[in-house]
Amino acid sequence: MTGILVLAGTPIGDISDAPPRLAAELTGADVVAAEDTRRLRRLTQALGVQPTGRIVSYFEGNEAARTPELVEALAGGARVLLVTDAGMPSVSDPGYRLVAAAVEKDIKVTAVPGPSAVLTALALSGLPVDRFCFEGFLPRKAGERLSRLREVAEERRTLVYFEAPHRLDDTLAAMAEVFGTQRRAAVCRELTKTYEEVKRGPLGELAAWAAEGVRGEITVVVEGAPERAAEELDAAELVRRVRVREEAGERRKEAIAAVAGEAGIPKRDVFDAVVAAKNAERSGA
Helix, strand or coil, rough: CCEEEEEEECCCCCCCCCHHHHHHHHHHHEEEEECCHHHHHHHHHHHHHCCCEEEEECHHHHHHHHHHHHHHHCCCEEEEEEEEEECCCCCCCHHHHHHHHHHHHCCEEEEEECCCCHHHHHHCCCCCCCCEEEEEEECCCCHHHHHHHHHHHCCCCCCEECCCCCHHHHHHHHHHHHHHHCCCEEEEEEECCCEEEEEEEEEHHHHHHHHCCCCCCEEEEEECCCCCCHHHCHHHHHEEEEEHHHHHHCCCCHHHHHHHHHHHHHHHHHHHHHHHHHHHHHHHC
16 A cells, blocks of 8 residues: 655744644654754744654755655655645645656645745735736846746736845846836735735835845735726737747747737737838838
8 A cells, every 4th residue: 555645834934823733744754854854853843743753854955866765655655744944845845746756656645734925925915816826936047037027927817926035126126127117016024924024015116125125035926917908009019018928939920819819909900010010120220
């Protein structure tokens, strides 16, 4: 009989937010795979429990190498508990590879639901929550970051990002450049911790605020692109949308078709606008 893989959510700040089942899983697991074994020790001490199973590290640096070992334990009938430093494993944390490998071997995977910085920030942001996208961490290089943002420049759903405090000012400035300075957003800092702060406002204002320096764990929530009526989309806007999609890697034909669909107009209208803009650039050169 095969074992079971348990993904356990851990507190993102306040230790009292630990789900009730977490203590039982920590004491009952045959193997506890932790992103940081030192943090695991602090967690178990705070909860007043003592794991009886084997404790191993499972982090970005050894995830690929350790996954087969854990799958072998699961195949042998072990109950393997996976915990990360904060929040739910595999959400911008180690875990995806192990889950995928377990699923491939038809090993049962379950979870102990717990705190989530994504959902907590989304709920506190004051922005629409009915539909949203989690985009994780943006690339560190400026060019790649801008390219990734352009891919979702017309996304209507609310966007959620993680970011390091020392890169927050650059990220917000890039968002203001791509999404517009007036797009609403919320920077959620140190969620559930003593110095929790939610700073809300237009991206332009938030970028200026972050330039002074921000500390702590950061989650950024950004309002989705506004809906535009077909009559509001003049030729220049149609061309801009096509170029945004092209810069994100789409072929021009597909970009034109997508923009026409968004605007509710014939593809020929968008094509003509793109050709006219190209001719105007040539004549002005």
